[in-house]
Amino acid sequence: MSIFRNFIAGLRTLFRKEQVDQELDEEVRGYIEALVEEKIRTGMSREQAMRAARLETGSVDALKENVRDVWWEQVVGSFWQDVRYGLRMIRKSPGFVAVAILTLALGIGANSAIFSIVYGVLYRPLPFPDEGRIAMVHMHFSPQNNPRGNLSVADFVDWKNGNTVFEQVAAYSRSRFTLTGESVAEEVAGAAVTADFFSILGMKPILGRTFQPGDDSVTGPNVVVISASLWQRRFGGSRDAIGRVIEVDSNPATIIGVVSEGFGFPRAQIELWQNLRLKVTRRGPFFCQGIGRLRRGTTLERAQAETNLIGRNIERANSGVYSNLTMPVESLRNYLVGDLRPALLMMFAAVLAVLLIATVNIANLLLARATTREREMAVRLSLGAARRRLVQQLLTESVLLSLTGAAAGLLLAFVGVRMFRAFNPANLPLAFQVQLDWSVLLFTLVISVAAGVLFGVVPAIESARGDLQAPLKEGGRSGTAGTGHHRTRAVLVVAEIALSLVLLVAAGLLLRSFMLLQKVDVGTSAPPTNVLTMMVTPKTLRRAGIQFAYDNGIISFYQRVMENVSRLPGVRYVAISDSLPPDQGGEDDTFSIAGRPWSDQAFPSTTLPKISPDYFRALGVPLLRGRFFTQDDTAKSTPVTIIGESLARRYFPDTDPIGQKIGASLPSNTDPYMDVVGVVGDLKYWGLESESKPAYYRPYTQNFNTTIFLLVQSPKPAAGLAPSIQREIRAVDKDAVVRRVLTLEDLLGESVAQPRFRTLLVTSFGVLALMLAAVGIYGVIAYSVTQRTQEIGIRMALGAQRSDVIKMVVGNGALLAAMGLGIGLIGSFAAARAISRFLFATSPNDPLTLTAGCALLSAVALAATLIPAVRATRIDPQVALRHE
Amino acid sequence: MPDKSSAIVQGTLDMLILKTLALEPLHGYGIGIRIEQISKGVFQVNAGSLFPALRRLERAGLLNSEWRETENSRRAKYYILPAEGRRRLKAETREWETQSAAIARILNATPKEI
Numbered sequence: 001m002s003i004f005r006n007f008i009a010g011l012r013t014l015f016r017k018e019q020v021d022q023e024l025d026e027e028v029r030g031y032i033e034a035l036v037e038e039k040i041r042t043g044m045s046r047e048q049a050m051r052a053a054r055l056e057t058g059s060v061d062a063l064k065e066n067v068r069d070v071w072w073e074q075v076v077g078s079f080w081q082d083v084r085y086g087l088r089m090i091r092k093s094p095g096f097v098a099v100a101i102l103t104l105a106l107g108i109g110a111n112s113a114i115f116s117i118v119y120g121v122l123y124r125p126l127p128f129p130d131e132g133r134i135a136m137v138h139m140h141f142s143p144q145n146n147p148r149g150n151l152s153v154a155d156f157v158d159w160k161n162g163n164t165v166f167e168q169v170a171a172y173s174r175s176r177f178t179l180t181g182e183s184v185a186e187e188v189a190g191a192a193v194t195a196d197f198f199s200i201l202g203m204k205p206i207l208g209r210t211f212q213p214g215d216d217s218v219t220g221p222n223v224v225v226i227s228a229s230l231w232q233r234r235f236g237g238s239r240d241a242i243g244r245v246i247e248v249d250s251n252p253a254t255i256i257g258v259v260s261e262g263f264g265f266p267r268a269q270i271e272l273w274q275n276l277r278l279k280v281t282r283r284g285p286f287f288c289q290g291i292g293r294l295r296r297g298t299t300l301e302r303a304q305a306e307t308n309l310i311g312r313n314i315e316r317a318n319s320g321v322y323s324n325l326t327m328p329v330e331s332l333r334n335y336l337v338g339d340l341r342p343a344l345l346m347m348f349a350a351v352l353a354v355l356l357i358a359t360v361n362i363a364n365l366l367l368a369r370a371t372t373r374e375r376e377m378a379v380r381l382s383l384g385a386a387r388r389r390l391v392q393q394l395l396t397e398s399v400l401l402s403l404t405g406a407a408a409g410l411l412l413a414f415v416g417v418r419m420f421r422a423f424n425p426a427n428l429p430l431a432f433q434v435q436l437d438w439s440v441l442l443f444t445l446v447i448s449v450a451a452g453v454l455f456g457v458v459p460a461i462e463s464a465r466g467d468l469q470a471p472l473k474e475g476g477r478s479g480t481a482g483t484g485h486h487r488t489r490a491v492l493v494v495a496e497i498a499l500s501l502v503l504l505v506a507a508g509l510l511l512r513s514f515m516l517l518q519k520v521d522v523g524t525s526a527p528p529t530n531v532l533t534m535m536v537t538p539k540t541l542r543r544a545g546i547q548f549a550y551d552n553g554i555i556s557f558y559q560r561v562m563e564n565v566s567r568l569p570g571v572r573y574v575a576i577s578d579s580l581p582p583d584q585g586g587e588d589d590t591f592s593i594a595g596r597p598w599s600d601q602a603f604p605s606t607t608l609p610k611i612s613p614d615y616f617r618a619l620g621v622p623l624l625r626g627r628f629f630t631q632d633d634t635a636k637s638t639p640v641t642i643i644g645e646s647l648a649r650r651y652f653p654d655t656d657p658i659g660q661k662i663g664a665s666l667p668s669n670t671d672p673y674m675d676v677v678g679v680v681g682d683l684k685y686w687g688l689e690s691e692s693k694p695a696y697y698r699p700y701t702q703n704f705n706t707t708i709f710l711l712v713q714s715p716k717p718a719a720g721l722a723p724s725i726q727r728e729i730r731a732v733d734k735d736a737v738v739r740r741v742l743t744l745e746d747l748l749g750e751s752v753a754q755p756r757f758r759t760l761l762v763t764s765f766g767v768l769a770l771m772l773a774a775v776g777i778y779g780v781i782a783y784s785v786t787q788r789t790q791e792i793g794i795r796m797a798l799g800a801q802r803s804d805v806i807k808m809v810v811g812n813g814a815l816l817a818a819m820g821l822g823i824g825l826i827g828s829f830a831a832a833r834a835i836s837r838f839l840f841a842t843s844p845n846d847p848l849t850l851t852a853g854c855a856l857l858s859a860v861a862l863a864a865t866l867i868p869a870v871r872a873t874r875i876d877p878q879v880a881l882r883h884e
Numbered sequence: 885m886p887d888k889s890s891a892i893v894q895g896t897l898d899m900l901i902l903k904t905l906a907l908e909p910l911h912g913y914g915i916g917i918r919i920e921q922i923s924k925g926v927f928q929v930n931a932g933s934l935f936p937a938l939r940r941l942e943r944a945g946l947l948n949s950e951w952r953e954t955e956n957s958r959r960a961k962y963y964i965l966p967a968e969g970r971r972r973l974k975a976e977t978r979e980w981e982t983q984s985a986a987i988a989r990i991l992n993a994t995p996k997e998i
Contacts, residue, residue, distance in 0.1 A: 009943055023961070026959070026961075027911075027912060027935075027960070027961045028931070028935065030911070030912070030913070030958060030959070030960045030961070031911075031912050031913045031931055031935075032931075033958070034911075034913035035913065037956075038917075056930060056931075057930065057931040057932070058930075058931075058932055062932075063931055063932055063935060066932060066935070066936050067935045067936050067939050
């Protein structure tokens, strides 16, 4: 009851503030009047009585303030009062406020944008119910040695039969499907999946059904589930789509269901899922990615223990195929983005450092302003304002400032996130999860309030502690409290310089790594713009499907395409291959050498590109010994191979490799040995950062893969050739699918997209930090010059030279810079160690980067001090001595 | 502003205000004068503590107020003790008596009694 009454009365005070104030005023005045009359009755004059009464009651305003403090609404009321006052102060000093808000907008905006990326990619819940129970299962074995290797159908069936920890398990394989019949031919991203795939992910159909047990048996029907987007686009969202028979890769398939828009799996853009029919053959080919839903209460560790056991059994039963077999289990999230975590967290740390620097900078500006507001504070304190109240008001002002900056920053973040989603510059998976929503707003609110309090608290306390006497004296010099402020500001500038150096060094190291990475020689000498590549798949190859069988019709397709394309004007060389530098390795396998014992360690798995004769000429790879493949190397001629330089060096250091005999895959492989006919320069197939590995090449006529690139070298930039080449391909097979038409330069660019993105971000943060540090040190030195105008004037009147004054002022700045650099260097070493995993051919303690970082920062700091120093020399001693 | 007389025991000002108002409605100044008179000048209440206390009590619903004419025909805010205030006064008085009796016993204690 009384709480309720209290609340209502509080509201009344808030909304009818004036009336309530007036009543209080009248009551207090009445009281004093009565007191005065009483005193007059005891014989005082009216004047004496009034004076005595005032002495007795103290300040009327303070009294009223005390009475108001009794009320809860006073907290709210004084907050509003502070906000209004704060806004007035903001209006009164637009210059300071513009600088502060711009700084904050940059700092907070960058943080909000990076936070949306980090949160969206790493933490935002995926659209799969109970995502924590979804786990991926891989197969890792020698000789393939891929920690996230795929399973063969036989391995999947063994796993499924031995499984007890997963509620359900499934296998899937990503693919692309061509839809023909109905309307225009169209290629869509898709996946072949086993029966329980959809229920593991919790993806429900919006129409029809998803796969059911039996759909994945060898005799299962040919059925497909489509995405809502495909349903709308191709079938106009009609309910009749269910049961329709369409042509998928030229085979009839029945549509059984539509799943909702949103997130396709395993890729967002997947629009069609086909039932994967489990035809158990030999061990291989390896194309199944395992996925399962853990039973409630089971852990990944338990699942790992079980798959290890199953893996051992598979290995024991198939010792000729596998050695060291394990079946690694990982969470869905880790599978999708686990590898990105360190880079994203590094960017987050960098952007937080920028905000911290911005915060320090504004604290500095506020301290400078605090000096000019000393008199205002002193007046308020002597009129009875509580220091706590002043601190509260100053903090309200700074948080208000920070929130305004945050609002501007959110605009920047909004643009940044839009651009990120549109271009996805780093090719990050889950980019569609990056959104500016309430979680980002909440984060922004938290950091901006934190920043506001952080940069407001030191200046606020300093101001409220202010000396009451000095500032109030007529003509009193404002220097007394200023020295205290000045020391605080110097400490802040040192901190700012130290932090900036850490960021600059980190940016420098990444930049240097990135430049070295771009200079990496992939082994090609052809100008990258002059080489055009594309993935080409004929209808026959698609029809054969994933479980592709060797077929001469496919070989003749590529032969005819190469013939036709080679006749085009502007085409110098044309070739096909299943691998491309810098990071498109085809299959991996081991090999053996005739007459040498084989072991895992001696013959690690490597890449074995299948190529046509002009592959090396098209890329400009030097022939070191022997010959290239020719048209005469056919399926019927002697099996041959060309080896890369590092294979030759490692395995034939003293002998001529030409004429040696190499066996593909494990020694148990019964295919005849291949003759080494040539040695070529090394190419990189595992990214620019990797070492060149030994590679051996085979003619595509003697060994084949299902992923085929066509590559063309032209004497001039080759991008313009794409349409005519595609015409030639369609002339051979009108349903052939051509995609990823890219020059070698594009491929090189793509392979460094992630390092480029993080380098670009951290470098821009470094530059921002540098600018902020420059502003910070300029502010402090410029202020100290103003403070010392009189002193400098005296010095000059006494005969000090301009150079002496410059030396003195710059010396102050240099001292601050040196202290900041010293502390920053320690931080830099720690930061460099933390980011060492992102460095390429660059030591974390790279002396060049450290020196350059220090030099750059010192130069900027000194330049910033030079301006006030020169200004100091222009001081006219006459004026200075009168200066106040 | 130091009182020249004894300071009022912490927390008892509310009770004294309620008591004076139990006798008759008064305005702020009147309350101060009444406390001083009844205590024979031992307690003097200054405005700095009187007004916040009045506001606290009013807010807690232990006092009502209304604007009335004073004997000098001025307008003043008179405080009136409602039923709830009387109940609180009774409770506080009882509590006070218990406490002061206890304190008196302790202060009058002689070694023999231990």
